[in-house]
């Protein structure tokens with residue numbers, strides 16, 4: 001796993017990746033949430049099974065990125081690629097796996113006619129903001145507003 | 151993604167709806183409960199979809215790089231004839247196969263599982279509709295004296311199911327079949343659709359991506375209940391045990407492997423620009439995928455039984471039980487499900503009529519082998535004519551009265567009759583080289 005020359009392969013998400021993605025989430029967030037991921041993957045597979053991706057390192061799934069192209073949201077009429085959920089195994093971070101997942105997803109978004117890619121990052125998740133900044137993303141002119149309902 | 155939605159001419163559209171009322175009587179229940187079970191998902195609609203903006207050029211084979219064909223008349227007549235046979239057979243089987251799931255649909259223990267299967271059936275109806283659309287949207291007079299309209303009438307007037315399936319149908323015995331069939335056989339369909347999306351005939355290729363998105367749901371309609379059943383089995387449920395699931399996997403997996411066609415074939419499709427992979431290559435990827443599915447089911451079992459374990463610990467328990475075949479923290483090897491050997495219970499392809507056991511062990515005696523199969527297959531299936539016919543052929547091969555290759559040709563094969571969606575519903579049991587709709591799928595023969 002720590003072999004720097006090991007081969008990384010990016011491929012479309014499959015239904016059988018659920019176990020591995022649930023495992024990655026557990027490593028990252030510390031919680032076993034199979035039902036949450038079953039629903040989530042079901043959604044993305046059903047919408048566009050080619051848009052969402054996983055990264056394999058020597059055949060083992062070590063990262064994933066879920067997203068899709070949508071239009072008409074937030075008054076954004078043009079087709080927009082959305083990167084929505086992602087994760088890279090903490091043991092192999094810093095080896096450009098996130099970067100490669102994003103590059104493949106952006107290529108796909110372009111091929112689908114999207115002219116912009118967007119994502120939303122929680123202000124508390126500084127690492128993720130830095131990741132997107134490193135990839136050339138800039139803060140967009142949309143400010144998210146929210147209000148607690150309970 | 152840009153999609154064009156179309157309907158077939160009114161009178162045929164109405165005929166499909168009428169067909170649906172007769173053969174999918176629970177359709178109204180599905181639609182009445184759609185929002186409850188599938189909130190936020192677009193409601194099902196009987197229509198044809200074409201994905202716009204697909205690759206313009208033929209993607210493999212001798213004509214690679216040339217523009218894809220948009221009209222049947224532009225194809226080589228032999229290719230066009232083959233294509234037409236494939237679409238016709240496909241259409242009739244998509245419609246006909248809905249009846250297969252219907253046999254045991256009412257036996258589901260859970261309404262959600264049932265409604266998911268019902269939605270899958272409705273989507274198979276749409277796959278049939280999609281094929282009718284292809285028949286009506288092009289001029290096939292270059293290869294057939296029958297007009298597109300006549301072909302559609304013929305397909306819709308068939309009481310598909312009974313006569314097409316005949317004695318060769320492998321019936322569903324319980325709702326475990328519905329789910330396992332979706333998980334294993336629709337998965338073969340996914341591979342075939344995936345390969346056919348490169349088809350040199352553009353309207354066919356454009357039909358694939360929307361069908362593939364539906365296929366993803368069909369897989370889930372199978373795998374999701376299987377996961378739940380494994381979790382419940384881990385907690386001591388007596389309704390559906392892992393042993394039950396194992397036997398149904400044993401019943402379908404060998405047939406799924408055979409749907410890829412003979413392990414030595416597939417080269418012609420690649421040359422014709424119809425598929426990018428040979429049979430053995432696709433079959434192997436499929437087998438690996440099912441292996442992953444089996445491990446996932448076992449992890450569900452372990453984690454439901456031992457919720458206090460962390461991921462790594464649970465993986466270690468599973469690995470130890472599987473490798474050592476001993477009970478670890480109360481979980482026994484028999485409590486889990488396992489992947490049957492690729493050569494187990496095969497009747498077509500390279501290992502046809504080998505006496506290879508469930509774990510790859512070799513048998514020297516036919517009776518011992520049949521006893522072994524009996525122990526590993528569902529009781530109701532053992533009582534079927536399909537199993538008896540196989541057993542009789544096996545004896546003939548063992549006695550040297552016929553060769554394995556000859557026997558394989560005579561066995562009904564669960565094969566994709568035609569070319570389009572080879573998922574659950576496009577699958578039919580056909581004897582020998584005969585086909586239900588007139589279009590033999592070459593690679594399925596030994």
Ligand SMILES: CC(C)(COP(=O)(O)OP(=O)(O)OC[C@H]1O[C@@H](n2cnc3c(N)ncnc32)[C@H](O)[C@@H]1OP(=O)(O)O)[C@@H](O)C(=O)NCCC(=O)NCCS
Pocket residue numbers: 028084085086087088089092093094095096097098099100126127128130131132134135
């Ligand atoms: C963000 C994440 C995907 C990055 O994956 P990764 O494979 O380690 O990233 P890469 O190696 O491809 O890094 C790409 C660039 O981002 C930068 N970067 C990545 N993580 C960073 C961090 N935490 N802080 C600062 N910069 C970071 C890298 O320095 C690199 O920049 P460079 O190429 O200019 O040197 C990964 O850290 C992760 O999964 N985090 C948790 C995700 C999460 O919480 N998901 C749930 C909510 S969506």
Ligand SMILES: [Fe+2]
Pocket residue numbers: 244273274277571572573574575576
């Ligand atoms: Fe289908």
Ligand SMILES: [Fe+2]
Pocket residue numbers: 274336339365368573574575
């Ligand atoms: Fe299907």
